Amino acid sequence: MSDIKNEIVRHIPHLRRFARALVNGVEVADDLVQDCLERAWAKRDKWDSRRDMRPWLFSIMHSVYANNARRYKRTPSMISYSELDDAAAAPDEHVELTMTDLQRALDQVSDEHREILLLIGLEQMSYKDSAEVLGIPIGTVMSRLMRARKRLRELMTDPTMPMTMIRRVK
Amino acid sequence: MPASARTVTDTHLQSYVDKRLNRLQEAEVEKFLFDHPVIKTELREYQLFNRSFHHMFDSVLDERLPKRLVEFDQEVTKNRISLAQAAVVFIALSVGLVAGWFGRGEFGPVGDPVAGETTLAMVRDAFSYHAVYTPEVRHPVEVPSSQQAHLVGWLSKRLKTKVTAPNLSETGFNLLGGRLLSSGNAPAAQFMYENAKGQRVTLFTRKRQSGEADSAFRYASKGKVNGFYWTDSELSFVLISDASKEQISKMAHVVYEKLNK
Numbered sequence: 001m002s003d004i005k006n007e008i009v010r011h012i013p014h015l016r017r018f019a020r021a022l023v024n025g026v027e028v029a030d031d032l033v034q035d036c037l038e039r040a041w042a043k044r045d046k047w048d049s050r051r052d053m054r055p056w057l058f059s060i061m062h063s064v065y066a067n068n069a070r071r072y073k074r075t076p077s078m079i080s081y082s083e084l085d086d087a088a089a090a091p092d093e094h095v096e097l098t099m100t101d102l103q104r105a106l107d108q109v110s111d112e113h114r115e116i117l118l119l120i121g122l123e124q125m126s127y128k129d130s131a132e133v134l135g136i137p138i139g140t141v142m143s144r145l146m147r148a149r150k151r152l153r154e155l156m157t158d159p160t161m162p163m164t165m166i167r168r169v170k
Numbered sequence: 171m172p173a174s175a176r177t178v179t180d181t182h183l184q185s186y187v188d189k190r191l192n193r194l195q196e197a198e199v200e201k202f203l204f205d206h207p208v209i210k211t212e213l214r215e216y217q218l219f220n221r222s223f224h225h226m227f228d229s230v231l232d233e234r235l236p237k238r239l240v241e242f243d244q245e246v247t248k249n250r251i252s253l254a255q256a257a258v259v260f261i262a263l264s265v266g267l268v269a270g271w272f273g274r275g276e277f278g279p280v281g282d283p284v285a286g287e288t289t290l291a292m293v294r295d296a297f298s299y300h301a302v303y304t305p306e307v308r309h310p311v312e313v314p315s316s317q318q319a320h321l322v323g324w325l326s327k328r329l330k331t332k333v334t335a336p337n338l339s340e341t342g343f344n345l346l347g348g349r350l351l352s353s354g355n356a357p358a359a360q361f362m363y364e365n366a367k368g369q370r371v372t373l374f375t376r377k378r379q380s381g382e383a384d385s386a387f388r389y390a391s392k393g394k395v396n397g398f399y400w401t402d403s404e405l406s407f408v409l410i411s412d413a414s415k416e417q418i419s420k421m422a423h424v425v426y427e428k429l430n431k
Contacts, residue, residue, distance in 0.1 A: 002243075005243055008242070009235075009240060012235055012239055012240070013230065013231045013232075013233075013235070014231070016231075016233070016235075016239070017227050017228070017230040017231055020227055020230045021223065021226070021227045030236060030239060033239055034238060034239055037239065037242035038242050040242070041242045041243050102219070102222050102226070103226065117219070117223075118223065120188060121188070121219055121220040121223050122220070122223040122224065122227060124188075126190075127185075127190075142180065142181045142184055143180075145184050146180055146183075146184055149184075149187070149216045149219065152219060153212065153215055153216070153219075156215075
């Protein structure tokens with residue numbers, strides 16, 4: 001395997017985690033990852049090997065996703081039966097319920113908000129790298145992040161998703 | 171969030187949530203939050219979101235990578251159909267065909283599991299013609315591959331659009347030739363291929379009809395015969411063979427690649 005392939009492969013688990021959170025369904029998420037990897041491979045000459053590959057790969061995933069959002073469309077609250085079974089069998093039911101609520105809230109925020117919440121909150125991407133990934137100024141990253149969090153919180157505090165649930169997560 | 175008249179900005183607050191401040195800045199924010207309990211609660215919840223994201227999705231990091239994700243350096247993975255996707259939807263049609271939908275549109279809209287009636291009529295015709303001509307020993311084709319230029323020129327003229335017989339030799343199948351047929355009221359072409367074992371494949375095509383949308387590869391079968399069909403901007407295609415579904419899906423990809431070069 002070439003060095004560049006090795007380097008790309010190293011990042012696949014993170015791309016998958018991000019994709020899994022960004023869209024619904026394991027297969028659809030992996031489709032997004034695969035499309036991203038094929039695009040990255042096709043433009044591998046464009047990668048500056050002196051730089052960290054992670055923001056470069058995530059910026060490709062961002063553009064693949066943004067340009068084909070319809071293809072990877074989230075189907076709100078589509079939880080598979082096996083996931084429901086897992087939830088029912090979970091030792092701490094409240095944690096699982098909260099996760100479902102948060103998942104539902106995440107389903108409902110805009111694509112833009114979901115991306116920034118996950119890039120920073122899940123992938124722990126720096127604000128600077130996030131700006132690069134999304135192709136926006138860092139000031140926009142900060143203001144978008146703030147709005148996205150407020151929105152997610154509003155959805156979580158919706159009467160149908162009682163806030164008491166989320167407090168039980170430890 | 172009230173950002174006025176203080177040294178602690180919104181950016182500081184978000185950075186505090188993400189634990190990206192130095193100790194001095196962090197202490198400043200904490201002092202500020204002591205006087206603003208409502209904001210403090212809000213930020214705690216944001217931190218909880220971050221932790222919850224990890225709780226929900228970190229297990230993905232430990233999953234074994236599916237094969238298809240590590241083969242991105244192989245050209246053939248483009249325009250793929252995964253078997254997992256093949257399992258998504260199977261809908262029985264009244265004519266005895268089974269049409270499947272491969273979950274996503276490589277070249278078109280996603281969400282309509284079954285092709286329109288116009289397309290399905292073509293698929294039925296293609297299966298019938300496949301059954302009629304592939305067993306032919308002496309006259310499987312009207313124009314043999316030795317006259318390929320003439321064949322595609324003639325068919326292009328009759329179909330009123332450019333048609334080509336893609337080279338499938340990399341799959342072991344070589345062009346035998348083709349014939350002019352019809353589907354509905356439209357002229358259609360059938361190309362026939364054969365491998366060293368005498369197994370035959372037909373590629374049936376006609377001009378895209380009004381109301382036919384671009385579509386992903388779809389699967390259809392009749393008895394032991396399998397087919398994939400799709401529509402691009404100009405033409406609709408049906409690729410049929412008694413080869414396995416996997417084999418024919420691979421072939422369909424090759425056809426698609428060749429036609430879109």
